[in-house]
Amino acid sequence: MEADNLLTLADENKMPQVGFGTYLINKQDEMDAAVKTAFEAGYRLFDTAQMYRNEQVLAAALNHNGIARQDVFITDKVANENQGYELTVASVDFSLEQLGTDYIDLMLVHWPINTKFFDTWRALEDVKKAGKVKSIGVSNYNRAMLELLKTQATEMPVVNQIENHPYLTSQGLVDYDHAEEIVTQAWSPLGRGAVLDNPMIQKMADHHDRSVAQIILRWQVQRGLSMIPKSVNPARIKENLQIFDFELSADEMSMLDILNRNERTGNDPEEVYELGHQYR
Ligand SMILES: NC(=O)C1=CN([C@@H]2O[C@H](COP(=O)(O)OP(=O)(O)OC[C@H]3O[C@@H](n4cnc5c(N)ncnc54)[C@H](OP(=O)(O)O)[C@@H]3O)[C@@H](O)[C@H]2O)C=CC1
């Protein structure tokens, strides 16, 4: 895979820092158009999940656009309902079928669930050993969950995909991930639009002649995070990757850092861990 801005993961695999989120893109024509624009704009990472029910749609879109498997990095996630040892292994096989491939670049545990915690991870370690996935990671894990995983894991996750944007900076977790050589990857990096009308970020955007989204994504790049913004709008798909040709000052970075409100748009990982419930 040739791509700009590759990060080297702890297992030595390479992953693009900015990827393309596909949640809620389920119609084939919409996926075809989004993948075309994204690939042409330079995206090489595509983020899907068993829960999104769009693995097959994504694979078809790559085919329809003549994009070779080895030219992209595919992230997938084990759905809550598929957790546990046997179900996880079977679900990875099903995902491979849906994606029409014999390997997945990065497979994540979508959410931590107390009763399935170690068995699901052991299954991912084994499917990696079997060569079905190149790298393994987690999503929505806090520090305590990562510390717990360490007590029994043979190998640790190389990526922790978490909700992260200016209203939910989770700096303590980001620092912990970094110290443990785990790449923090921001989901909903634009807070699903919730941060886009912030008047202070707008002033910064005006100063740089950029959009608010670009300022936020650039802030994440300079914090060292990976991110997977989603858009179906061609202009927005492109602008979300045009963030490597300008820089925010230390003062601008600090200003964005202090906007944190610990405000989630999605589920609280601790609640999911305890209750093992499905998504809201
Ligand atoms: N691991 C997990 O538990 C989770 C993972 N994810 C992953 O993260 C990806 C991204 O998160 P998502 O929740 O989609 O939220 P995002 O923060 O990426 O925001 C997407 C929303 O912002 C709009 N948007 C995108 N770019 C711009 C822009 N430049 N200017 C203005 N509006 C913009 C989009 O609309 P439009 O399409 O019209 O441009 C869409 O409504 C998901 O698609 C999924 O792959 C998401 C949630 C949970």
Ligand SMILES: O=C1CO[C@H](CO)[C@@H](O)[C@@H]1O
């Ligand atoms: O990946 C995801 C997409 O969004 C859902 C709704 O918030 C999340 O629960 C899920 O983790």
